[in-house]
Amino acid sequence: MSNSHHLYEKIILDHNRAPRNFGKLPSPDIIVEASNPLCGDTFQIYLQLDGNVIQALHFEGNGCAISKASASLMTTLLKGKTKSEAQNLLESFQTMLNSEPTESMEESELGELVAFSEVRKFPMRIKCAALTWRALDSVLSSDESCTHPTK
Amino acid sequence: MSNSHHLYEKIILDHNRAPRNFGKLPSPDIIVEASNPLCGDTFQIYLQLDGNVIQALHFEGNGCAISKASASLMTTLLKGKTKSEAQNLLESFQTMLNSEPTESMEESELGELVAFSEVRKFPMRIKCAALTWRALDSVLSSDESCTHPTK
């Protein structure tokens, strides 16, 4: 385990302090609940779809800096993406969180998500970083477009 | 704990090999069962009383050398004794088994029972030495003179 100051990259602190797309959407197609009862984190994700395209993505709720900043970044990155583009990014993000860093990572589609690459060294925090992503993924990969809470 | 050869005094080995008063009494007043299920020892004690006096005392059964020799010696020592004399001897015997040896012990009423004084040093064997004595005591101290098994 290494110095945890590295965990809190500027961009993470920034998104934590001033989360983007924070708050309800007026008429979401889908509301997803993302919660980790073990640490008390709870977020709601509001999703508006236009066919296969994510038209709007908001979130609300409480959690640690890692989970909150990750949710915030997610909303900025996935807006305008198709479902499958979103799922590809999610997969790359998960891979980054769970494996040794590679040369190509820096230049990959991950973009600002690279700020979370240190999380890998803090196994307890991987769940925090992935929390809202996994919840979103579970609705994107399901066919139904109804509201359902996920863990 | 000390050398266990001392445990097997000549007199104990003798009574174990050739137990006295071994076998049923033809018409006992009381039959007592003495058993230690934890080590599998089981004895029956046959008692014939004349008022308060132990007229005949036999035993039968299986157990280790310590329990068998102790039962055998008991039958030889208590025959002809009154109930209360028997109980006094039992008490002295118990005391000897459970406490440090004293000067006076050698000369006390214990007689040949002194052969069991080493048992004190082998806590697991105290129960063996006391097994049939305690069973007998439980009927002597109860008023009823009916057959009842004891542990």
Add this chain to the structure above:
Amino acid sequence: MAKLTDYNNNLQNDFPILGKKIHGTPLIYLDNAATTQKPQCVIDALVRFYSEENSNVHRGLHYLSQVATEHYEAARKRVTSFLGADDTYSTIFTSGVTEAINLAAHGLGTLLLKPKDEILITQMEHHSNIIPWQLLCEKTGAQLRIIPISDAGELLMEEFERLLNARTKIVAVTHVSNVLGTVNPIREICSKAKEQGAISLIDGAQSAAHLNINIQDIGADFFVCSAHKMYGPTGIGVLCGPAELLNRMSPYQSGSGMVESVTFEKTSFRTVPDKFEAGTPHIAGAIGLTAALDYLSDTGMDAIESHEQQLLAYGTKVLTSVEGLRIIGNAKKKTGVLSFTLENVHPHDIAQLLDNDGIAIRSGHHCAQPLMQFYHVPATARASLGIYNSKQDIDSLVNALHTVREVFP
């Protein structure tokens, strides 16, 4: 050891782990409510057992078996006397507080619970003193009743008296809250419970290593504690309770050691404590616990209490110098448990950043989710004190919290 009345005690040297460096800085261990560190004498006792005395206990006639049996039974006596119990009590070794409460719940449930009977616990219980009773209620049709608390984190005793009634069969209360540090008025609780004919169980997980315990003086039926929170080894704990009552309770786990005779048709059980100790016990654990109790007694429970009280008072004062810090748990009687939140910083992030300075605290719900719900917080950060902590440890904590404040302005 005489140094314990001083803020800057020297007991650290007795604990090898406290000489360790974390990320290059010396370890400051403030997670004692989760588990305590082990003094060298406890480690030595374990090494001695495994190197010189190891054997299975009971019914073995060879030398090692006798030595192990003697030491195991001596450990039982040592615990009994440490808890102030006499021989009307039986001390049963369990794997910890959690198993001890499960055992008690199981035995008391079948012995005395009927539908509509009530079990009283408090708002501040640890999950291990909630769920076994909750499941027991589901099984028996009894009802779980909760003694509420004040914002300061004290039991509302008038509510307790209102809740206590003829249907109350069991009152299970923590001696000290692992989140708030609150020391509950357990003498009064046990005596009121007894008046109503209810059985009392005191969860001593957070008190046994911090306060003088005397089960008879408390008037409790059952007292439970875990060795690992008492500077002893993992995997062992204690249930101490009335022998007569325990003998009437049905056995918990079954297997070797707790039976008198077995046939395929019928099994007869032994009496306490054997009845409740099925299988090969954690012999080394019992022996390590004895060493821990000796260490505690040599240091002196009164000295320990006063040392930790001084640190608590100091810590409470200086923590409030951190901007936006709120201490959760302000009972008049507290042990050295300091739970807090820091505005705009999640407790997990506090703990993570403190680790950087070698400071070990815990963040989360501390297995007391209903208490979190009461305070409407998802989690707290918790610094909990032990015998080896010093004023400097508190100063380091506060300095590190100021740094956290800078990272999360």
Add this chain to the structure above:
Amino acid sequence: MAKLTDYNNNLQNDFPILGKKIHGTPLIYLDNAATTQKPQCVIDALVRFYSEENSNVHRGLHYLSQVATEHYEAARKRVTSFLGADDTYSTIFTSGVTEAINLAAHGLGTLLLKPKDEILITQMEHHSNIIPWQLLCEKTGAQLRIIPISDAGELLMEEFERLLNARTKIVAVTHVSNVLGTVNPIREICSKAKEQGAISLIDGAQSAAHLNINIQDIGADFFVCSAHKMYGPTGIGVLCGPAELLNRMSPYQSGSGMVESVTFEKTSFRTVPDKFEAGTPHIAGAIGLTAALDYLSDTGMDAIESHEQQLLAYGTKVLTSVEGLRIIGNAKKKTGVLSFTLENVHPHDIAQLLDNDGIAIRSGHHCAQPLMQFYHVPATARASLGIYNSKQDIDSLVNALHTVREVFP
């Protein structure tokens, strides 16, 4: 370690206790079926944990907590691979075999037993693999059925097949008898059980440190073992079984660590393995067990088996030179367990006199009273071999038995 193929192995030096003298003579430890001695590497692992890594596991963010958690979970993986399980299995830490069987009986009982269902065990089971099933039968109305054995101490397999039927829901059989040494045909048993749709549980208390174990190859649903009989610490054991089935079984003990969320109204449980590990686990125990498994693997299970087989063959031959000695248990496939009686000498007296020469054997019913009833003996004397025993140990045993013969002619 290479010396293990030789009768006179040098592993003794790895075990500090074997250098000890008993009544002035070197310890000869032949009570391995009761518990095994611990190699220095296991003791060192415990010391290292308590001196450098001690912390509570799970949910802690500070360095020590992460290290302890990683090592605890690595221990779980190590056990899983040692038992030849893949990730469709879950490895649950218990306090030992006894708790593991109680846990399985509890969970399987509520999941699948109805009145008139049947549970099959054998005549040679240890009390810990009898009583939990007996009590479960009392609770559920199921019936306990016993697979009989031959005089040699082998299961009568045709009787097993006769007993096995559509009502058989559980087949719980010991891999190796702790009294007879018999190695049971568990592959065949598990496969026949599976054909009938019954769940199999193999009690590996006496096999896990003596034979190569592969749960998948065996085809068992559950396999249980105790660390203290595997050169590991006391207070820890293992239940390994199908994750999917375990997830459907009701939790056993309840408390912290096994819950997802708790309110006073409702508690939801986690999945395996957490679901079955309530309370603070025996972390040091898991770490010590890992060291023991590494020691076993380094020595080589095949080498261990062949070493013990050589000693068994030699011991069986030379023991019969003692007048009036009768070996109980003459199965074709045996491990190094030598139970015997000596004419005119009670087993307790044998054990007592052997102790005098520093020889540790066990006497008694070995927690297998129904087996004693079958052989019509109140007790046996039992010498049981371990990794460190040598031909000389057997010679010393036989010499000492000749002395016993002289004391009790």
